[in-house]
Amino acid sequence: MRLTEGTPSRLGASWDGRGTNFALFSANAEKVELCLFDGQGRRELERIELPERTEDVWHGYLNDVSPGQLYGYRVYGPYAPERGHRFNPNKLLLDPYAKRLVGRLVWSDAHFAYRTGSAREDLSFDRRDNARGMPKAAVVDESFNWGRREMRPHIPWEDTIIYEAHVKGLTQKREDVPPNLRGTYGGLSSPAMIEHLKRLGVTTIELLPIHGLIDDRILVEKKLANYWGYNSIAFFAPEVRYAQDNPLDSFRTTVARLHDAGIEVMLDVVYNHTAEGNHLGPTLSFRGIDNASYYWLNRENPRFYDDFTGCGSSVNLTHPRVLQMVMDSLRYWVEVCHVDGFRFDLATTLARGPNGFDRGHAFLTAVRQDPVLATAKMVAEPWDLGLGGYQVGAFPSQWSEWNDRYRSAMRRYWSGEGSLIGDISSRMTASSDLFHHDNRATRASINHITVHDGFTLADLFSYNEKHNEANGEDNRDGSNDNHSNNCGHEGPTNDPAINALRRQLRKNALACLLLAQGTPLILAGDEVANTQNGNNNAYCQDNETGWVGWENLGSEDDFIDFVGHLTALRRRFGQIRCQRWLDGRRGDGSYGVLWLTPSAEEMKESDWKFPESRFVAYVLGPMEQGQAPIFVVLNAAPQEIAFKMPKMPEYRSWQQVLNTTRTVQTAEQFLSGVETKAPPRAVLAFAGAP
Missing domain, CATH: 2.60.40.10 (Immunoglobulins)
Structure with missing residues (x-):
């Protein structure tokens, strides 16, 4: 039969x-x-x-x-x-x-x-x-020859440095990637890109959504596209537009090559809504298969949807078969495609029950006990647009979370706002006020200053206002709360002083990101001052605006080696990567962290309230015998600030390992107790020497 x-x-x-x-x-x-x-x-x-x-x-x-x-x-x-x-x-x-x-x-x-x-x-x-x-x-044949050499890197959380990138946008304008590979899965694992990632010292590439997607009709009619990919319709299918031939095999080949280079692959996944939109949207899949099961319907009038996502509808993971689909999808990408982890868009929606966000939700429980997902990195974007949707710090211990409090504090600090040193001290030490509970480790905080959504790092210090006119929404879309600083001129300028200041602020932001405890996330292109010309919502810009521009390679705006130096410092000083929460001065005289005044005295409560303060200095103590402490100085003031090197009996001097005002890093020595000066708007770091 x-x-x-x-x-x-x-x-x-x-x-x-x-x-x-x-x-x-x-x-x-x-x-x-x-x-x-x-x-x-x-x-x-x-x-x-x-x-x-x-x-x-x-x-x-x-x-x-x-x-x-x-x-x-x-x-x-x-x-x-x-x-x-x-x-x-x-x-x-x-x-x-x-x-x-x-x-x-x-x-x-x-x-x-x-x-x-x-x-x-x-x-x-x-x-x-x-x-x-x-x-x-x-219908597909899922078999694939991974080869005997393909080994998953299994990077420990404490060593993880994430690089967020768009499959097409990362390589579309990269001239050292073969033309036939630009903008494709294969371009990600081309020799030029692997060398680039290794120079930066990143361990994990996080890809914007690659699930099969649909371009909204309204965007197509405007000759735009759902470039970022947050419009999924097929949670098991690699998006075909990034493939030269068979999408599944193209993607798996790229994963294998990145793994061979020691680089993990994470996926940004969008299970909170689909491309079908609201009650007036198209019928493409879930809506016509079983609308009442797949989506959150309004209790009073099920003709309409409960929209926690801002996209017209929300996927209902309280239904066991819908939960099964999401879990099957996650396992598929791990088992069949060897993916190393996931970042969940609007993750609060996935854990919603009838009464809002539920820390005991079946989805969170299923993830916790699943043996296939046990070694996968799980990262939540811990908010959605529904009531009670902001849940930073509320996810279980298996999860890490995007920490927008870190982003906001660092942007405000380097944009010139004063009286933030208490907030900055917490953000530089893994935000214990948010995550130090329920046996969570410091890796819970995914620190970022820029991501795909918002200004690039170059634009953060080049624009006071968003410029999203090309999106066709009269500049109404995108955030108005950017905490940016154009340094005295809106957009590009030939003024050498302004450009020098912008370079300095970008270096400071990158230095803080990689010296902070927690898990750092770098936006692709920030290392070469990529700009979107002030567009802070380039979701529909599959063009020169949305693609990474590499024209600054080899120029004074090329910070690749600078980032490589920072990632090397992070590897050198284990106390930055430590997964234990810091304490202060202990009974035996040892310490996890010491917060210091400019005169190298331990800070008192009154010092934290110094008006308009912009100077932060602290020492992270050694984690083990023979390890050096690291002394970090952040000066966001527009003028020099005199400070003393810490006096510690076991360390006679301090060797400078970072000065963001220097083009070339030099290892100057400073005796303990000596006074020196922090340049205006600078980040300094020193290693203790016996």
């Missing part, structure tokens, strides 16, 4: 070497049809009703279907938006477990389950077939 009942045990299309099992979850459907297409996805060859339903999984096995076969689903059931159901079998739907997408979405009104323009809006019903303009899922 060609068609048999198959099994519900594995969702999606699973080829076993002889045939393919198809399984689709839908609790509220009445019938499910599997639709097979020709090799180009243009012609529907046949429709096959899945013969069995087991615990809300519809399934069937076809013994003549092999890898490469294109398919989709048509799902039958009530079209009753007022009850939360939006079934429409006229709409071809993507398999939520699709491993490969073929073809692109060609926008038309046929993708909407209702009659667009109708006075009844989504309460109307559309009978047009959308299959011709839909991408199709393809």
